[in-house]
Amino acid sequence: ANTLFNIWIKYKPRLPEWYYNEKLLKVGDSLVQIKEYKLALLQCYGRYLQQFISVNPDDIIDDVHQFKSTFFPNGITRKRRSNVLFHALQERNICIYQMVCNSDRSLQKEESLQTCFNVLSSLRLTMQVALPQESLCWLTYNGTIHIYTICRHLMMIGQSAKVLEYLLWASICMESSIPLLSVHYLTWRATLYTAVSQCYFDCQASIHGEIFARRGLIKIDELKQLSNISSSLENSETKKIFREATVKMSVMIFKRAVYESRRKPKSYFRPKLRVSLKEAQNLPWPRTTTERLLTEMFDSAAAQFLAILEALSDSSRHVLHPTPPVTDEIEIRDVVSELFFAGLEILSGNSIKKQKELNIFVITAGEKGVSGDAAVKFIKLAFSYEEWHVFDSAIEFVVHFLQAQDDPTWKKAEMELKLLTLMQPLLFPRKFKHGFSISENTTKEARLPHGSENKQAFGKSSLKHGEPSHDLMILATTVFSCVSASKQNIQPDKGMLVDVIMFLWQKCKMGLQQIQLCGSDCLKYIHRYKAYQWVRVLWIINEVIQKSIITDINVVILAEITLCLTTLLENVADS
Incomplete structure (x- = not known):
């Protein structure tokens, strides 16, 4: 930072102002590419903006008149200067957002959330001023991308109600800029429409979500008619764009x-x-x-499957907290069952044969057919809704597909399905007491790495099938393997990891409750209650947290886990 500071001070009086400013921002862009956001903000974008104002730009995030009088007192006249200034303002906001993410990825702090909303307001204000200028359509387009990225992040943590206005603004901006109304930008516009509809659904305002989607469908149809008028020949790429946009709205x-x-x-x-x-x-x-409604609205199995996934998706659901549909309406429960019924039929390939689409694969890593990611999501939804027949049937197709893939990125999905299979009998012991089997490969992967046994201060005790902690031990060693044995640093979904860790911790607390009250007689109770295995699970929990860098676990719980493990180790050492 000091070196860069000295360079700017040294060369500023020697260079033309326009050249100096362009180089200032170019260096900032390079720093952003290598994720040096703080340096880019302070020494490049911030330094450039200091030439125009003495106040903090964050103080003018919602007043368009103050914004214009501050940065454009004579109006937007000089094109080069305006482009550079708008670019600096926009990139400054992105640096601030990325810095917040680096320090608080889950946005758990109130000030982190507020900073994100300030960034969104600032981006919106910048776009509002630039929107009437067609030559600045690039800034409007980039602004919609930045707004969408931040809003999707906030939607994942339950802030859909607050981000709705920003996504609506981004959608209207795309419609208000003539250059951005072309077919080339339709895919992105449809993505924004979909995000707005999703926000409405998250806010339990499904009727508004459907209305907005129908509005989007009308806009797409209007553009299609204009495209047909201006060009009598419609190429395959244009047809594909219109088809994808229409499917998004129809879903x-x-x-x-x-x-x-x-x-x-x-x-x-x-x-x-x-x-x-x-x-x-x-x-x-x-x-x-x-299925009849699916057939009426969608003409391909892939689109039908996407519609099924979206209809079953619910932002309030967690995969490892399965519950059946919470409703007293028999018809709604029937619809959920029919959706899974149809999804399984598509996944198995039977519906494709019946619809005579013999030219596509059922599950694929490419563009045609049902994507592997979609198939994995379907299995997670089946688990979440306790649709066990669908879960058991679908997992066979998907595991077969995953095992045939050479790309290591599919290992993440394989790990997640393995964890679901292991969690099933633990969450529902009466239903699935012997409902799954662990293959030889899985057992090998679930073992602790060589040498890790030496870290434990306990002797081994054999686990016989049927003991209460048998399935739990397999789950613990498997999750340990998932976070420590991967050479590509590929780990299961962070949310799933947190849920598994919390589940193991609750089981440990129940198993160790009596032991913790025993004081000096700890070893006697350790032998009686097979606490060696519980302590082993506790050690694994601690290791998984450290290796996976799970930040979503409450720090109080993390301290409790560490303290519990330390206390037990001390008791064993003193006995």
């Missing part, structure tokens, strides 16, 4: 329509006998009301 419409079309008034008489899905299994596609 959001389906997300609500599939449920609302089946709702009945409370006074409506419900027949006791309903069509069994088992009976419908051998019928030709479409077999159910849900």
